[in-house]
Amino acid sequence: MHGHFEIITTRDPVQALKIIEHQGPFAVVISDYQMPFMNGIELFSRIVAINKNIHRILITGHADLQMAIDAVNHGKITAFLTKPTPAASIRSVVLDAINAYTAEFSPVQQHVGTDTPTNPPFPRPNAPGLYAPLTVKENEVLALLAKGFSNEEISLHLNISIGTVKSHLNNLFGKMDVNSRSKVVAKAIALGMIKS
Numbered sequence: 001m002h003g004h005f006e007i008i009t010t011r012d013p014v015q016a017l018k019i020i021e022h023q024g025p026f027a028v029v030i031s032d033y034q035m036p037f038m039n040g041i042e043l044f045s046r047i048v049a050i051n052k053n054i055h056r057i058l059i060t061g062h063a064d065l066q067m068a069i070d071a072v073n074h075g076k077i078t079a080f081l082t083k084p085t086p087a088a089s090i091r092s093v094v095l096d097a098i099n100a101y102t103a104e105f106s107p108v109q110q111h112v113g114t115d116t117p118t119n120p121p122f123p124r125p126n127a128p129g130l131y132a133p134l135t136v137k138e139n140e141v142l143a144l145l146a147k148g149f150s151n152e153e154i155s156l157h158l159n160i161s162i163g164t165v166k167s168h169l170n171n172l173f174g175k176m177d178v179n180s181r182s183k184v185v186a187k188a189i190a191l192g193m194i195k196s
Contacts, residue, residue, distance in 0.1 A: 017050065027054065027098045029043075051182060058079070079093045102190070138168050138171055141169065142188055145185055146194045
């Protein structure tokens with residue numbers, strides 16, 4: 001998996017929640033059902049509260065019908081895999097989830113039965129729909145954000161304060177008309193501003 005995707009790992013679900021809050025955006029989270037402190041379904045229900053757009057894949061060696069029902073109803077899972085699962089199958093499911101995540105921010109989304117897009121078409125840089133062009137520093141922050149850098153890592157890499165990083169992120173949110181780190185990256189990919 002490490003040769004195919006940018007991956008952050010932890011065995012601790014509490015740590016996973018902190019990583020998701022502070023180092024996102026993430027397109028996909030994969031979790032085992034059995035973990036210390038909480039199970040995978042509880043982890044996913046907490047992830048939904050942080051960012052409902054993250055796709056969630058549950059892996060277990062002890063599947064039963066009630067677990068599957070709970071995973072769908074409470075964990076809002078994208079996929080349910082049973083062990084042992086070949087690496088090629090996991091890669092395929094992850095790739096499908098990443099593609100679905102990216103498609104959710106596509107400019108062609110439509111409300112069913114209406115002509116109104118769920119998200120307005122993404123503006124091209126310097127196009128009338130973009131609130132303002134990005135500064136050089138905002139583009140640098142965006143590029144590092146797309147690589148999965150945390151605020152602290154961006155601060156160190158660009159030699160600016162964490163407060164300045166947060167200011168640039170807020171500017172990006174406003175200029176790109178989004179409200180999260182993951183949406184900034186997804187929209188920038190859709191606009192061709194960064195390569196996925």
